[in-house]
Amino acid sequence: MKSKIRIASGQGFWGDLPIAPIEQIKLASASSPVDYMMMDYLAEVTMSIMQKQKLRDPKTGYARDLVEVIDTVLPDIVDKNIKIITNGGGVNPEACRDAIFAAARKRGIKIKVGVVLGDNILDSIDELLAGGNKLANMETGESLNDVRDRVLSANVYFGAWPVVEALRQGAQIVITGRTTDTGLTLAPMIHEFGWSENDWDKISAGTVAGHILECGAQSSGGNFSADWKKVKDFTNIGFPIAEAYPNGEFIITKHPKTGGLVSRQTVAEQLLYEIGDPREYITPDCIADFTSIHLEDLGRDRVKVFGIKGRPATDFYKVSMSYNDGFSASGTLTYTWPEAMEKARMADKILRGRLKKAGCVFDEVRTEYLGFNSCHAGLTPTKEAKVQEVVVKFGVRGKDKKSIEEFGRNLAPLILTGPPSVTGFAGGRPKPSDVVAYWPALLRKTAVTPRVIVEEV
Amino acid sequence: MKVQLIDICHARSGDKGDAANVGLIAREEKFYPVIKQYVTRAAVKKHFKGICLGPVDRFELPNLWALNFLLHNTLGGGGTVSLKHDAQGKTLAAALLRMEIDVPAALMKKKKAK
Structure with missing residues (x-):
């Protein structure tokens, strides 16, 4: 088992700073290593855009910029043995993988790519409804029948485990559809440290790390309200890196000589971003308790995060649907x-x-x-x-x-x-x-099964 | 004495459907008891009169010296539907930092002297 791994954040949303993932890889070195890079591409509205693209052209439906990024960093990630995990596969992870394979072939590089499938339930909604899954709106309680004929996209949020399986099968790049942002960061920790499914404190710790990384530079000086003028060199802002340890503790930092700021305050702001009840941060993998998180500013852009507690995951996946x-x-x-x-x-x-x-x-x-x-x-x-x-x-x-x-x-x-x-x-x-x-709903975990395919070209 | 929150707090906001979340964090640990006592649900609801059309939830995170507020029915139907310029409530953190609380001078003094 490795004594620590470093996971870099490369993208906080589809359309985030284009140079960020490229620099995260380029600046990786023996003194500032990167083992994994996670990239989050999906927001609620994104899936419907991708679904529309796929309807027009079945070879599309994923984040095309992602393929450009991977093409650029491909020689470097092979050279430095960095793995990439991203949900940029959108509604068509296989087409995304094929585009990556095409780019790799052009460069004469052999690479193992894994895809996670099964989250896209658009074509099985009627079957699910017939099977007694109501898919009612979890915020308003309304019946799906009210909008059924206008549904554009429907995806289950998978967690870390399908990605863990892809890593176990040796994938260097893992392309998913609607996997949670937090799962992208948690997966390599589970894989490297051998955490068990019901080690809820550690699973929650990895989830919290994911929450800190998932919005890119928002934890390393971007959108920082406490003292934005103290943030150095926004032009060359460094995206965050989580240095994770087997006991569930981790340190948030960034590459040296990049701009930005990592402090107790920048991390605290991101922890408070888009959360509801802090005692119940619910993902497919666990329920993390944000009131258990401890921060210690170690100085020089390093913040230690520890003490995290969590509870068992629920029996449901969240479903994200969009409709006209x-x-x-x-x-x-x-x-x-x-x-x-x-x-x-x-x-x-x-x-x-x-x-x-x-x-x-x-x-x-x-x-x-x-x-x-x-x-x-x-x-x-x-x-x-x-x-x-x-x-x-x-x-x-x-x-x-x-x-x-x-x-x-x-x-x-x-x-x-x-x-x-x-x-x-x-x-x-x-x-x-x-x-x-947007139509949020819940679905019994037993109603869908993630599928993982790892291939080499 | 009147204290404007921006002097003792920082904040971040975002969207959760049609609700906005505003995380309010004390700049120093000693200010956490002050905001916990004075930045109440009712005070926040009143502050956002005209912006927040629904109820306000408040959660405490003493570990981060922070309070988290959920302002329901605030974003004009939520991110993708909303006609609001700030459809995701990104600037509502700053809006909360405008708030003034009336704190006994002794409390602030004592805290400052600490």
């Missing part, structure tokens, strides 16, 4: 001094009047005043009369596409038919885009 829920469009105009806010509010009144006159029907019309109070409405001390210029953002949402189109046609005319000193209308008419809503 009408259309939306938005557009902006900019008004300046004098009376910028008065004019912006008048523009809002005019636009609403014209849309009403045209017989438009919307579920929601929202007007926000960017630069005045769009984010902190009601909390800003700024007086409206003092506003020098304001971007007014109009948004509409509804089931009637014609109404959304009519909104698009009525925005630009405000420039010649409304209050003066207005600009900033660019990019043409706002077009209706599909609103994709």
